[in-house]
Amino acid sequence: NAGVTQTPKFQVLKTGQSMTLQCAQDMNHNSMYWYRQDPGMGLRLIYYSASEGTTDKGEVPNGYNVSRLNKREFSLRLESAAPSQTSVYFCASRLGQGANEQYFGPGTRLTVT
Amino acid sequence: GNSVTQMEGPVTLSEEAFLTINCTYTATGYPSLFWYVQYPGEGLQLLLKATKADDKGSNKGFEATYRKETTSFHLEKGSVQVSDSAVYFCALSEGGRRALTFGSGTRLQVQP
Numbered sequence: 603n604a605g606v607t608q609t610p611k612f613q614v615l616k617t618g619q620s621m622t623l624q625c626a627q628d629m630n631h632n633s634m635y636w637y638r639q640d641p642g643m644g645l646r647l648i649y650y651s652a653s654e655g656t657t658d659k660g661e662v663p664n665g666y667n668v669s670r671l672n673k674r675e676f677s678l679r680l681e682s683a684a685p686s687q688t689s690v691y692f693c694a695s696r697l698g699q700g701a702n703e704q705y706f707g708p709g710t711r712l713t714v715t
Numbered sequence: 716g717n718s719v720t721q722m723e724g725p726v727t728l729s730e731e732a733f734l735t736i737n738c739t740y741t742a743t744g745y746p747s748l749f750w751y752v753q754y755p756g757e758g759l760q761l762l763l764k765a766t767k768a769d770d771k772g773s774n775k776g777f778e779a780t781y782r783k784e785t786t787s788f789h790l791e792k793g794s795v796q797v798s799d800s801a802v803y804f805c806a807l808s809e810g811g812r813r814a815l816t817f818g819s820g821t822r823l824q825v826q827p
Contacts, residue, residue, distance in 0.1 A: 643819055
């Protein structure tokens with residue numbers, strides 16, 4: 603049982619390049635989330651998926667798109683990276699059905715130059 | 716909207732000292748409250764939680780009590796160890812999506 607996995611662990615992009623961050627969970631959870639972590643600001647919600655086939659914007663969605671490919675996988679895409687998107691990105695999942703706690707992946711550290 | 720306020724860090728303590736990290740929140744309804752811990756280079760791990768007023772969450776010697784009257788959820792530990800050095804985040808969740816609203820985090824450094 604690997605929990606929540608994320609790839610890649612590290613990435614450096616040039617301004618304007620695109621990339622997709624991958625996230626998968628093997629806990630049969632219904633809900634999945636993408637957060638970004640910036641120094642001194644805690645984590646902020648980018649996008650959320652309540653279940654397969656549904657997605658919803660969070661607090662800071664601009665510049666990002668998501669795909670809930672199936673129940674296990676939830677990807678985050680940067681179409682045209684900007685230096686302001688330099689951050690650490692965390693994926694999380696939650697069982698749903700009244701359960702409150704979220705389980706986090708190890709994170710992806712992204713630098714945009 | 717919802718918000719979480721934590722005490723500024725870093726907090727530096729000697730081993731076996733008593734720890735308190737203050738956390739207060741603002742929410743429109745009746746949130747669930749959490750403490751997460753982040754060790755260097757790792758993701759966040761759930762430390763403890765409380766889902767209703769007066770609940771006490773506890774784990775690994777850490778405790779926090781959900782105080783609705785003071786909108787607080789302070790984290791305490793009676794005797795810290797070097798291995799407790801990490802960043803601690805207070806968070807709440809509310810509403811259908813149950814997304815987490817985080818505080819800014821408090822770095823704890825425990826010296827031998």
